Amino acid sequence: MHKKFDHQAIEKKWQEEWKQAGLNDVGVRDNDKEKEYVLVEWPYPSGNLHIGHWYAFAVPDIYVRYQRMQGKQVLYPMGFDAFGLPAENAAIKHNKNPREWTEQNIEYMKTQLASMGNAFSWDKTCSSTDPEYFKWTQWMFTKFFEEKIAYRGKGVVNWCSSCNTVIANEQVQSDNTCERCDTEIEKKMMPQWMLKITDFADDLIDDLDSLDWPSHIKDAQRNWIGRSEGALISFKLKSDADSSIEVFTTRPDTLFGATYIVLAPEHEMVTKNKSEIKNWDEVEQYIKTAAKTAEQDRLDNTKEKTGVKLEGITAINPANNEEIPVYIADYVLAGYGTGAIMAVPAHDERDFEFAKKFNLPINFVVTEVSEKVDAAGALLINKEGEVLLQKRTKDAPVDPGLITTFGGNIEEGESVVEGLARELREELELDIATNGSTARLLYSVMPKTHAGKKIAVFLITDVDDSALVLHEGESIVKLGSLKDLENLKIQDMSEVIERLVSDGIQTISSNAGTLINSGEFSGLDSEEAKTAITEKVGGKITNTYRLRDWSIGRQRYWGVPIPIVYDPEGKAHPVPQEHLPWTLPEDVDFTPTGEPPLTKSVELKKRTEDIFGEGWTPEVETMDTFVDSSWYYLRYIDNQNDEEFSSMEAQKKWLPVDLYFGGAEHTTMHLLYSRFWQKALHRLGLAEHNEPYKRRINRSLILGPDGNKMSKSKGNVIDPDEQVKLVGADTVKMYLAFMGPYGEVANYPWDMGGIAGLRRFLERVNGLSEHVVDNEDETEEMTHQIHKALKKVTEDVLQFKFNTAISALMVYINEAEKNGLSVQSYDLFLRALAPFAPHLVEDLWADAGRTDSIHQAGWPAYDLDLAADKEVTIGVQINGKMRGQITLAPDATEAEAVAAVQKNEGLLAKIADAEVKKVIYVPARILNLLVNEK
């Protein structure tokens, strides 16, 4: 009889034992082994471990323990990201110093973390609030300051009135609210400490190629950085030959079509030219209104365009020297590009909208022509812009405005154009016959896409003398009269355009194509024209980015003080290294007032004057906590070093991080910031590597049992401490690992029944010793089974498919309980389970008389021959239908397979006397017999 599975006793015993033995410390013990740096995001010490922490730390621990057993020296550090608002808010509430609250929480959380029984390298820990840590955060900041990577900028910032601080763009949610407290964000103009992340934008995009990250994370970062390739072009002002407006455009090829200029309302040119502007009152009024309009409303692109013309100011289009008007409009953003655009209404939808409203000229300068046609629908619009027929079916009578399906049925031998032409003619004939059609004048303007495909567009001037334009995908233009649709000929697009324009019809398209109406550049295609035209007008090919510089100043207390002091003239100076850490003063009232709490510190002011002299003042802002976490992986590896933040030697040994597990929410924040930080250090010669993380795995979310995100208000929170007490750490860990593959973009609901299943499994493991037989008494099949399981587990763990790895162990135990397993196999099985259920397995290992730790016993190697199946059952198909199965050696020949069928009565009966024409046999997969049907 085996002993009871007393998880509480086992966990306590072995956690203590491992700690005593320093089993999980990295130390120097394994210095000669291959290194592997496995990183998980350090937690904020909120004082309570939640199930997400378990998922984040305990599941990767399987991989860590596996690699250690494989003989690697694995660094798996844990620390605390402990600055930030919750501590400060708690401090306000309890009238304590946030440090006290934080340190208490860290101590408590350490005990919770210990309950996981993870193989954390506690000898390599660090915490962001430790002065020995933030001393280096400050030191790096001063280096960045010296190199102008950190600078005092002035700009529009996101202000959260509830947190009483500035927050970064990345921390503003899509509905313009604060990430922390959901308060609506206001825009404020303030001096700001900034980090020049935009300087690294190209590298941040280009170096993604070298990283072994899931492509969706790379895509998200590229998207976030938002590089646009284009040109800067100067437009001279007519009123004042010396001044000009610079615009950014991605389409310099359309310069000849630029019929006006639009500036953002905040553009400096506006106030600078106040005296020139005749309608200043109106302009000023518009600027005021625009400033008041919430960012959100401005971003609502369904809203009708607004703007005001700057009377008295005109610009010269450098391509054709034409005089064009200048507007201000809020659809142009001050913070992107130059805050000014050249408007090309013929080839940009937004400009088109604006031009329509203000009755501005539209010049077509690009056509799309190609030989390829493949249409999916049709649209007919009359002169008034009313939709008469759109994608309608053949049988339905014409119902103006009705949207149904049309087209697509191309008959054999017809080209797509011919087919559509025929169908359209039939439609119209039917229409005229049945309804005495109203569809006399039909025009089409169809720059839209439908389901990702450009759809066909028809243009018909009237029934007797019609023109037809087909237009699809990248390009195509065909023109003909309705009478001879069969004899369509490709004609010059300019003819179509002229006709469209003379008829007052605009067809706008933002696609590339061939230039028309562009002087010497007509006939070039867009790509060639971009550089040629830019060159001609003295413009500059350049990139622009969506990414803004990182504003890191926070007007709160509990953060790293920005190590800057100002001389009596107000010039900023970095605090020299000898005075670091530049600590937080204690004499502060941190009740939020909107003023940084450090402003009122007498101690800080006195310290500054004592060191630097009278009249010197300290910087009173603290740093964004994302700064702290931008370099923690560098500190872990050399956490005792008081000479450097991290020695080159340590960096060479440990970096880059081999594997970084973390949450999807950090994709465009922490992950981007720390890549930037590493690159900045690298540029300064302080870091060995250019990228911090070689491989990244984003994990999914654990949902409540009801399938919703866990939250106190929903009452669906699973408390890990409670679960651990109930079923044990090993069970909780294995259950989390068993839910589904790790690192997928899928969220798993917690299932009470599911966790009970894992507990049952471990109970069976606990009793497995009763099924152990002498080595020579194990069946061949069972020897095969253990090696097969080992192979599967080994392969799956490397791919983070812990769920199927566990499944393989379950399959094995099902067999072992039935058929018995040898002493040898029991040993192998325990070792394979060790990373998953470290406590129980260690205990069973000791029970089996072993005095070493199973975690140092080495990963069980499998024998490929033993793991291979001796025979396989394959499906037999007759004419492609599954009709039975046969069992063969995996490498059986076709003749052997057919012979097996001959011996199978059921299958023979199905073939009967039909003639077998062909045999398709894929060894170990399928046998398909093609026979003549009788």
Added chain:
RNA sequence: GCCCGGGUGGUGGAAUCGGUAGACACGAGGGACUUAAAAUCCCUUGCCUUUUAAACGGCGUGCGGGUUCAAUUCCCGCCCCGGGCACCA
């Protein structure tokens, strides 16, 4: 609108260089043990037709087509869900 993912039993999920769909687990149903319950063990469990039962057969991986001896897997079109970006010139 653009860019990524993803749709498989009652549930979580297996299986994709095309080759017996539903491993493993949960849940459910039935049985054993028990005075009883819990726990444990055994059996059944994609759907449909038929049947005491089974066999046989048919259908089945979001929908509609296609390629193939063979499609969850490849191709075309569509629908739905999740994530990122978005008046970014």
